[in-house]
Amino acid sequence: MRTQTRVIGGLLVAALFTQLAACGTLFYPERRGQIDGRIDPAVAAMNAIGILFFVVPGLIAFAIDFATGAIYLPGGQNAQVAPEALQNLVEADGTVDPLKLKALIELHTGNSLPLDNPSLIQHSGSAEQLAAYGLRPAA
Template identity: 75%
Template sequence: MRMHTRIIGGVLAASLLTQLTACGTLFFPDRRGQIEGRIDPVIAALDAVGILFYVIPGLIAFGIDFATGAIYLPGGTSAQVDPQALQNLVDADGQIDNAKLKVLIEQSTGHSLPLDDPRLIRHSGSIEQLAAYGLRPAA
C-alpha cells in the first residue's frame, strides 16, 4: 500500500509541475514573445484540462501562456509584389505566364511554388471582386 501512494503522489506532483509551467511555454518555447494572433486550440484545450483537474494551476497555465504569447499560433508571413512587375506577366491575350509568375514569386518570397502541378486549380476573378478592392480591370 505504501508503494501505491508514492506512485500516486509522484504522478500528482509531476502533473502539477507541468501545469504550473504552462503547456504552450513547455511545448512551443519558440512561440514566446508573440503579442497577438489566433489562439492555438490544442494549447487552449490542454490548459483547459488543467482547469478541470486543478483549478488554480490551470488558471496559472493560461495566464503564463497569454503573458508569454506561447498560446498564439505562429504568425503568418506575407509578401508584397509590385503591381508593375505583375503587369509584365500578362500577355496580349490577358493570360498569365506561369513560368514568369513562378520566377517572380520565388524572387519576392524565397519560396518555390509548384505552379506546373496538374492538380493546381486556377480561379478567375470577376469585375465585382476587383471593384471590391478598388481596382479597375485592365489587361
C-alpha cells in the first residue's frame, strides 16, 4: 500500500507541475515569443484536461501559454521593417520600385522572392495606410 500511495502522489505532483508550468511552455519552449497564429490543438487539449481535473492550475496553464505564445503552432518567419526603410522604395509618382522591394525583403529575411512571377497579385493601398508608415502619397 505504501508504494501505491507514493506512485499516486508522484503522478499527482507531476500532473500539477506540468499544469503550473503550462503544457505548451514546458513541451515546446522554442515556440515562446510568438504573438499570434493558429492554436495548437494538442496543447489546448492538455490545458483543457488540466481544467477538468485541477481548475485553477489549468486556467493558469492557459494564461501562461497565451502570454508566452507557446500555445500557437509554429508559423513562418516574420520580419518587421522600419518605416524609414520603406520611404526609399516609393518613387515620386507613388509607385513602389519592385527591385528595391526585392532587395529590402532579401536583406531582412534572407529569402529571395520572385516578384516577377505572373501569379503575383498586387494590391494598391490607401493614403491612410501610407500615412501610417510615415509616407506621403504622390498622385
